[in-house]
Amino acid sequence: MMRARVSxxxxxxxxxxxxxxxxxxxxxxxxxxxxxxxxxxGCAEGEAVLITQGSVAASxxxxxxxxxxxxxxxSIDEQSTKRQ
Amino acid sequence: MMRARVSxxxxxxxxxxxxxxxxxxxxxxxxxxxxxxxxxxGCAEGEAVLITQGSVAASxxxxxxxxxxxxxxxSIDEQSTKRQ
Amino acid sequence: MMRARVSxxxxxxxxxxxxxxxxxxxxxxxxxxxxxxxxxxGCAEGEAVLITQGSVAASxxxxxxxxxxxxxxxSIDEQSTKRQ
Amino acid sequence: MMRARVSxxxxxxxxxxxxxxxxxxxxxxxxxxxxxxxxxxGCAEGEAVLITQGSVAASxxxxxxxxxxxxxxxSIDEQSTKRQ
Amino acid sequence: MMRARVSxxxxxxxxxxxxxxxxxxxxxxxxxxxxxxxxxxGCAEGEAVLITQGSVAASxxxxxxxxxxxxxxxSIDEQSTKRQ
Numbered sequence: 001m002m003r004a005r006v007s008x009x010x011x012x013x014x015x016x017x018x019x020x021x022x023x024x025x026x027x028x029x030x031x032x033x034x035x036x037x038x039x040x041x042g043c044a045e046g047e048a049v050l051i052t053q054g055s056v057a058a059s060x061x062x063x064x065x066x067x068x069x070x071x072x073x074x075s076i077d078e079q080s081t082k083r084q
Numbered sequence: 085m086m087r088a089r090v091s092x093x094x095x096x097x098x099x100x101x102x103x104x105x106x107x108x109x110x111x112x113x114x115x116x117x118x119x120x121x122x123x124x125x126g127c128a129e130g131e132a133v134l135i136t137q138g139s140v141a142a143s144x145x146x147x148x149x150x151x152x153x154x155x156x157x158x159s160i161d162e163q164s165t166k167r168q
Numbered sequence: 169m170m171r172a173r174v175s176x177x178x179x180x181x182x183x184x185x186x187x188x189x190x191x192x193x194x195x196x197x198x199x200x201x202x203x204x205x206x207x208x209x210g211c212a213e214g215e216a217v218l219i220t221q222g223s224v225a226a227s228x229x230x231x232x233x234x235x236x237x238x239x240x241x242x243s244i245d246e247q248s249t250k251r252q
Numbered sequence: 253m254m255r256a257r258v259s260x261x262x263x264x265x266x267x268x269x270x271x272x273x274x275x276x277x278x279x280x281x282x283x284x285x286x287x288x289x290x291x292x293x294g295c296a297e298g299e300a301v302l303i304t305q306g307s308v309a310a311s312x313x314x315x316x317x318x319x320x321x322x323x324x325x326x327s328i329d330e331q332s333t334k335r336q
Numbered sequence: 337m338m339r340a341r342v343s344x345x346x347x348x349x350x351x352x353x354x355x356x357x358x359x360x361x362x363x364x365x366x367x368x369x370x371x372x373x374x375x376x377x378g379c380a381e382g383e384a385v386l387i388t389q390g391s392v393a394a395s396x397x398x399x400x401x402x403x404x405x406x407x408x409x410x411s412i413d414e415q416s417t418k419r420q
Binding site for chain 4: 337338339366367376377386388389390391392393395396407409410411412413
């Protein structure tokens with residue numbers, strides 16, 4: 001997974017029928033890459049999140065053949081992520 | 085997923101039999117990478133699109149073993165993708 | 169797989185229901201990339217570990233559809249990893 | 253997929269038993285990366301080709317568990333790949 | 337696949353139970369990246385090898401859920417890999 005921060009949202013009115021309904025958030029990773037991830041948690045702009053990528057992101061959905069390759073799997077507790 | 089913009093199209097007369105019939109568009113990602121993605125939506129040159137990659141791109145097709153690793157899943161509504 | 173070193177830990181109180189219970193460690197790869205990996209071994213800060221990525225990381229878990237794309241598969245024996 | 257150009261060929265006499273019989277071509281992508289891809293089409297040195305990567309490359313083969321992660325899926329029609 | 341050269345070996349006494357028994361070699365790709373790959377062929381330090389990555393590397397093993405994402409699939413015949 002990667003740490004990222006929510007930086008925006010995209011809307012797509014014209015899309016393939018298998019794209020699940022829900023928020024598609026723009027996130028920026030620590031390394032500066034920008035991804036669009038499905039958000040099942042209702043995250044806010046600026047929130048620190050944990051992103052999973054690839055086919056395991058699609059396996060989150062009960063339907064087969066969901067074309068999602070990036071998923072927010074958690075909101076990171078900011079005050080507790082100090083070094084161990 | 086990644087944001088990208090349609091920048092061209094490729095044709096391949098000689099191809100493997102399992103390549104699905106349809107448009108193969110060249111897209112350029114925000115980071116400047118160029119990919120060839122299958123387009124099920126009829127997108128135009130210059131259009132902003134959402135790209136999914138890897139095995140979930142192939143799962144879009146009803147056939148098994150389709151050798152597609154990049155798919156346009158939506159056209160991005162340009163006026164609405166402001167920051168949240 | 170990639171060599172990495174444990175550099176921290178993250179906590180996520182608000183997460184998807186399919187995220188397995190256990191430690192999510194921050195690791196830094198030899199190339200300097202930072203990942204968050206699930207740790208089934210109880211590794212410590214500074215420990216040298218072996219990371220596997222992608223869908224095979226999720227297949228470690230008996231449940232299907234676990235959204236984990238990075239797993240610590242071993243602790244590297246440091247004194248023995250000399251050149252052959 | 254990615255555009256690439258055939259730049260060489262490799263031979264491997266000592267290999268795992270599940271490696272399919274056929275040509276393994278060296279290709280160079282537009283970004284300058286060099287990959288070794290399985291060629292089911294009989295492409296020539298210098299030919300422009302379309303490469304697919306990851307598990308969908310292996311699904312081209314009727315056998316399960318073929319360890320191929322890059323496949324030439326088409327030869328690009330060079331004169332026709334003008335901008336749209 | 338990628339060309340790489342064997343540059344070392346790692347040992348991991350403490351590892352997950354599903355890690356297969358066998359050699360884990362450090363290889364360096366042409367682009368300079370260092371990976372740890374499972375070696376079913378008994379390759380030697382300095383040997384030129386062909387590496388496959390991702391879930392197809394794990395499918396080499398008869399067991400399901402093997403957490404291996406990089407596999408040596410062949411030793412490259414060095415004198416024969418001239419340009420075509």
